[in-house]
Amino acid sequence: MTVTAEAVWQDIERIRKQAPLVHNITNYVVMNTTANALLSIGASPVMAHAVEEVAQMTGIASSLVVNIGTLSNPWVQAMAAAMKAAAERQIPVILDPVGVGATAYRTQTADTLMAVTAPAVIRGNASEIIALMVSDAQTKGVDATAAAESAVTAGQALSARAGSTVCISGETDYIIGADEVLTIANGHPLMPRVTGLGCTASALCGAFAAINPSPVQATAHAMATMGIAGEMAAQTADGPATLQTAFLDSLYRMQKDDVVRLLRAGTLP
Amino acid sequence: MTVTAEAVWQDIERIRKQAPLVHNITNYVVMNTTANALLSIGASPVMAHAVEEVAQMTGIASSLVVNIGTLSNPWVQAMAAAMKAAAERQIPVILDPVGVGATAYRTQTADTLMAVTAPAVIRGNASEIIALMVSDAQTKGVDATAAAESAVTAGQALSARAGSTVCISGETDYIIGADEVLTIANGHPLMPRVTGLGCTASALCGAFAAINPSPVQATAHAMATMGIAGEMAAQTADGPATLQTAFLDSLYRMQKDDVVRLLRAGTLP
Amino acid sequence: MTVTAEAVWQDIERIRKQAPLVHNITNYVVMNTTANALLSIGASPVMAHAVEEVAQMTGIASSLVVNIGTLSNPWVQAMAAAMKAAAERQIPVILDPVGVGATAYRTQTADTLMAVTAPAVIRGNASEIIALMVSDAQTKGVDATAAAESAVTAGQALSARAGSTVCISGETDYIIGADEVLTIANGHPLMPRVTGLGCTASALCGAFAAINPSPVQATAHAMATMGIAGEMAAQTADGPATLQTAFLDSLYRMQKDDVVRLLRAGTLP
Numbered sequence: 001m002t003v004t005a006e007a008v009w010q011d012i013e014r015i016r017k018q019a020p021l022v023h024n025i026t027n028y029v030v031m032n033t034t035a036n037a038l039l040s041i042g043a044s045p046v047m048a049h050a051v052e053e054v055a056q057m058t059g060i061a062s063s064l065v066v067n068i069g070t071l072s073n074p075w076v077q078a079m080a081a082a083m084k085a086a087a088e089r090q091i092p093v094i095l096d097p098v099g100v101g102a103t104a105y106r107t108q109t110a111d112t113l114m115a116v117t118a119p120a121v122i123r124g125n126a127s128e129i130i131a132l133m134v135s136d137a138q139t140k141g142v143d144a145t146a147a148a149e150s151a152v153t154a155g156q157a158l159s160a161r162a163g164s165t166v167c168i169s170g171e172t173d174y175i176i177g178a179d180e181v182l183t184i185a186n187g188h189p190l191m192p193r194v195t196g197l198g199c200t201a202s203a204l205c206g207a208f209a210a211i212n213p214s215p216v217q218a219t220a221h222a223m224a225t226m227g228i229a230g231e232m233a234a235q236t237a238d239g240p241a242t243l244q245t246a247f248l249d250s251l252y253r254m255q256k257d258d259v260v261r262l263l264r265a266g267t268l269p
Numbered sequence: 270m271t272v273t274a275e276a277v278w279q280d281i282e283r284i285r286k287q288a289p290l291v292h293n294i295t296n297y298v299v300m301n302t303t304a305n306a307l308l309s310i311g312a313s314p315v316m317a318h319a320v321e322e323v324a325q326m327t328g329i330a331s332s333l334v335v336n337i338g339t340l341s342n343p344w345v346q347a348m349a350a351a352m353k354a355a356a357e358r359q360i361p362v363i364l365d366p367v368g369v370g371a372t373a374y375r376t377q378t379a380d381t382l383m384a385v386t387a388p389a390v391i392r393g394n395a396s397e398i399i400a401l402m403v404s405d406a407q408t409k410g411v412d413a414t415a416a417a418e419s420a421v422t423a424g425q426a427l428s429a430r431a432g433s434t435v436c437i438s439g440e441t442d443y444i445i446g447a448d449e450v451l452t453i454a455n456g457h458p459l460m461p462r463v464t465g466l467g468c469t470a471s472a473l474c475g476a477f478a479a480i481n482p483s484p485v486q487a488t489a490h491a492m493a494t495m496g497i498a499g500e501m502a503a504q505t506a507d508g509p510a511t512l513q514t515a516f517l518d519s520l521y522r523m524q525k526d527d528v529v530r531l532l533r534a535g536t537l538p
Numbered sequence: 539m540t541v542t543a544e545a546v547w548q549d550i551e552r553i554r555k556q557a558p559l560v561h562n563i564t565n566y567v568v569m570n571t572t573a574n575a576l577l578s579i580g581a582s583p584v585m586a587h588a589v590e591e592v593a594q595m596t597g598i599a600s601s602l603v604v605n606i607g608t609l610s611n612p613w614v615q616a617m618a619a620a621m622k623a624a625a626e627r628q629i630p631v632i633l634d635p636v637g638v639g640a641t642a643y644r645t646q647t648a649d650t651l652m653a654v655t656a657p658a659v660i661r662g663n664a665s666e667i668i669a670l671m672v673s674d675a676q677t678k679g680v681d682a683t684a685a686a687e688s689a690v691t692a693g694q695a696l697s698a699r700a701g702s703t704v705c706i707s708g709e710t711d712y713i714i715g716a717d718e719v720l721t722i723a724n725g726h727p728l729m730p731r732v733t734g735l736g737c738t739a740s741a742l743c744g745a746f747a748a749i750n751p752s753p754v755q756a757t758a759h760a761m762a763t764m765g766i767a768g769e770m771a772a773q774t775a776d777g778p779a780t781l782q783t784a785f786l787d788s789l790y791r792m793q794k795d796d797v798v799r800l801l802r803a804g805t806l807p
Contacts, residue, residue, distance in 0.1 A: 317609070
């Protein structure tokens with residue numbers, strides 16, 4: 001399989017038409033920007049984290065995005081309850097293991113959550129994906145300090161162990177399924193200077209997975225859409241803040257022509 | 270009564286002159302943007318949610334805005350304590366029942382809070398207002414899936430039962446008092462693509478209610494100001510993110526001419 | 539000592555080169571914008587607040603920023619634990635006592651935290667700095683209702699008592715060390731209309747203190763950088779929201795020429 005502009009565009013049109021409800025249990029830093037990204041692409045975000053209501057909220061959603069960026073125990077319990085509800089309804093779960101490896105608490109939490117149900121998609125940077133496989137690798141906070149390509153082997157092992165599609169974000173994104181590795185080379189060097197664009201990628205994976213039954217395809221299409229919107233935004237940005245603004249507008253304005261013109265997709269042999 | 274540009278402008282000038290302190294207990298998604306909206310219109314926002322301090326913080330505020338968008342039990346307790354303090358001081362409470370009807374927990378919470386004291390204003394979209402009256406209506410998350418006009422009857426019943434001004438946001442906003450229904454037809458179709466503009470409307474209701482003793486008038490003036498700022502912003506916006514930015518700037522820059530030129534207000538017969 | 543453009547620029551270059559990890563335990567309102575400010579200047583932000591992990595996260599950071607803007611007891615415990623870890627590692631702690639004096643809970647919390655270890659830097663507005671010294675001064679929420687210069691005497695007493703550099707933000711910023719008071723007169727009148735720029739100043743103090751061993755110099759350089767970026771932003775801003783965006787871009791784009799051209803620094807006799 002390879003990623004085509006036609007297939008990316010078809011998913012974007014599906015999201016815009018169906019406006020799938022994406023339930024996010026995510027970190028405080030990015031709640032506003034990820035909600036806006038979901039609205040801009042055409043999805044319908046909801047944020048709810050109380051253990052009293054997460055299962056019911058997941059019960060009306062089309063996908064669940066769990067992001068461990070700003071953890072505490074009540075949130076971990078709610079994440080687990082929501083993932084259980086998602087598994088029962090067989091809707092896709094996207095796990096973003098922010099900062100895993102930086103502290104034992106994050107590593108334990110990721111393990112706890114992955115034991116509830118296999119996420120359809122695990123999306124992180126190279127450090128995080130390596131940390132999920134190699135427990136003694138301490139990452140430098142939430143930074144992407146390792147190059148994405150260096151984590152592909154770890155990502156393949158993680159994909160096999162967890163039964164999940166694994167996405168490693170970086171200058172090139174690697175989307176690792178059971179028997180294939182897709183690559184997306186879109187994006188712009190200014191994007192890592194904006195907080196939460198990794199988390200936004202995970203949120204978009206939630207939107208795409210809600211309307212495309214293949215987690216590998218949904219993730220590749222989401223990452224392509226991210227990168228293309230970033231490239232569109234960089235045309236007019238003066239710095240990270242105008243990039244963020246133009247990025248969201250580009251998600252909203254993206255047309256088929258943009259995808260055809262800008263998509264840079266491939267596969268690892 | 271009808272809404273006049275003169276009266277809207279008079280309230281805006283009062284806010285800019287008095288800079289009323291508005292105490293917000295609101296959801297994580299919108300804290301930044303609602304604080305900025307209050308600052309842009311000329312009010313002074315404060316956010317505090319610890320049960321240890323909410324009563325004292327409400328004690329120095331001119332109004333209280335309670336928004337249940339991202340609930341948990343400690344927050345519900347703090348909301349109730351703050352509403353009690355507001356009732357004792359007779360300052361207006363604005364209740365935004367975000368997502369009520371989507372989960373039993375939200376519906377119960379709204380009931381609990383409305384039992385503490387009658388809000389001066391309840392502001393929600395049509396689904397939420399209907400859900401407050403019809404307990405078996407499950408909303409689709411926080412979306413405005415029902416047209417505002419379809420909720421007017423429910424809004425009138427809610428207003429009578431709760432003793433509150435009820436505001437139903439939509440393409441046309443309906444502001445329902447004891448014996449009148451005002452309408453504001455300002456706004457722009459891009460506004461629902463920005464997260465938290467409904468919550469921002471509630472925050473602005475807090476600013477206007479702080480300086481205008483009539484909840485119906487304050488709410489109508491707040492909704493007019495929202496919609497006019499949205500229309501001003503849409504003149505230059507390229508998408509939802511630039512709309513948000515231009516919206517906040519428009520709150521800050523709005524002049525009497527803008528209100529006179531753009532206000533579209535009416536009443537239901 | 540006086541503040542020179544050369545020294546400010548040297549610190550900016552150090553931050554951009556070293557990308558120090560700044561651990562923030564801050565309020566919900568500003569998490570996104572302060573993370574973006576740290577990324578824009580070239581630092582690496584991390585946000586973590588669970589008592590289970592804060593000590594370990596502080597253990598890999600180069601500085602710790604504690605901001606009490608939206609308190610609750612679990613956060614206070616985490617702040618204290620993180621400050622203890624910072625003291626053990628001898629990395630600088632920046633304390634932003636948001637709204638201290640507005641409620642007894644905030645005043646008690648500030649006292650509790652200052653008893654854990656002496657912050658390298660305490661940064662607040664005049665009302666907050668006075669409230670830290672004069673326990674019966676109730677501030678109007680988080681507003682800077684007192685002029686900065688009126689708080690210099692209180693700031694000097696606080697600096698002597700706490701053993702901290704004290705920074706009073708305002709139209710002129712006062713940076714108070716053991717035997718000197720530096721002044722920075724940069725900034726723009728529109729800046730107080732943006733929520734969280736005070737908190738952003740504290741976050742930047744964390745970045746500068748991470749790479750400059752003198753808390754007085756680090757704070758003065760951070761405040762100069764804030765004010766200069768604000769002046770650069772005001773050149774193109776149409777209101778508070780475009781000011782915020784241009785401010786972040788200016789942190790990213792700032793060159794030595796900008797600092798040389800715009801710096802307005804002095805000392806109190």
